Amino acid sequence: MAIKVVTDSTSDLPADVAESLGIEVVPLNVHFGSDVYKDRVNLMPDAFYDKLINGDVLPTTSQPSVGEFIDVYERLGSDADGIVSVHLSEKLSGTMNSARLASQQANADCPIEVVDTFQVSMGVGICAMEAAEVANSGGDMNQVILAARNAVTRSQCFFMLETLEFLQKGGRIGKAQALIGNLLKIRPMLMLQEGEVHPLGRERTRRKGIAKLVDTVEELAPISGLAVMYSTGPDEAQILVQNVSKFMIEGREPMMLQIGPVIGTYAGPDTLGIALISAKSGG
Incomplete structure (x- = not known):
């Protein structure tokens, strides 16, 4: 066992x-009026x-239920030595x-550790990938937890929005509230x-x-992992990929992916x- x-789906991890x-x-939930979809x-x-x-x-969004997490933990726990659950910032969702409540209630037959990445989108995804790579190489529970928490300290996520309208209406604007009222013909960078x-x-x-x-x-270079994310403009994203690849350590290439429905709501x-993760000290 491993x-x-x-x-969660706010990680925007490509399915493959x-x-x-x-x-x-x-998956989180996306609501359009009375219609509810799974991200x-x-x-x-x-x-x-x-x-x-x-x-x-x-649209609006809502988190997975405790019961949905319990189902996942109990299913995986029947054939695992431990579960490390890596999620978006608790301050935003x-x-x-x-996940934490489910980890306490599930009959999973193995320990469960829930990790807050303090990130969104592939900022979450990169941390999950780092943890999974250690797990897949035979790492034990403590090593996988350490990999996830170390990734949190080295990861960063930043965006250029066309407008703050969706972030403001969704109530997730945070400290970027200071930009409101100053945005005539200005692209907010967050x-x-x-x-x-x-x-x-x-x-x-x-x-x-x-x-x-x-x-x-x-x-932030040198970079060991990087994802370029776009909502509706893949051509600009491709240009961005070409411009940032030179900052990655040898043998690494940027990912390019579309921002999913939950993050796209805001x-x-x-x-x-x-989203990126800086290379570890010494390589």
Whole structure:
């Protein structure tokens, strides 16, 4: 038996990556009025953004239930030495609380550790990947927990939004509230800091905003893992991939992926983002 790694769908992990690493992804819920969807299960990103842009109702989100986490933990726990459950910032979602309560209530026949990444999107995904790689190489429970917590200290996530409208209406704007009222023809630049949304800067054009994203990656180099994320603009994301690949350690390449429905609810269309993990000291 081995250690199993669990995360949630706000990690935006591509399905093939999660499958190849053996990461179990628990979906959050997306609500359009009375219609409820499972993130990336029966509501995929393209369909979500079409509804977001062209529909009359703004979506809301909700965390998985305690019972859903219990079901996952008990199923995995029957064939595991331990479970490490890696999730988005507790300051932004009740998902961590659902996972923590489930870890206390589940009859999983193995220990369960719940880890707050203080991140969103692939900031969560990268931490889960780091934990899974150690688990898959035969690491024990303590080693996998250590890998996840070490990844948390080295990971960062930042974004360029077209507008703060969706973040503000969703109540997740945090310290970026200071940018409100100053955004005429300005692209807000945001980062996650101590689990909350903080301003990274503001740029008047998308070109300058993309340059700011690249400069921020350079400041954090060398990079051992990086994902370029987009909501509706893959062409710009591809340009970003080309511009940041030089900051990665030898043999590593950036990932490129679409931001999913839950994070897209707050980020909105035309968002670009980067999640990364800095290389360990000494390589």
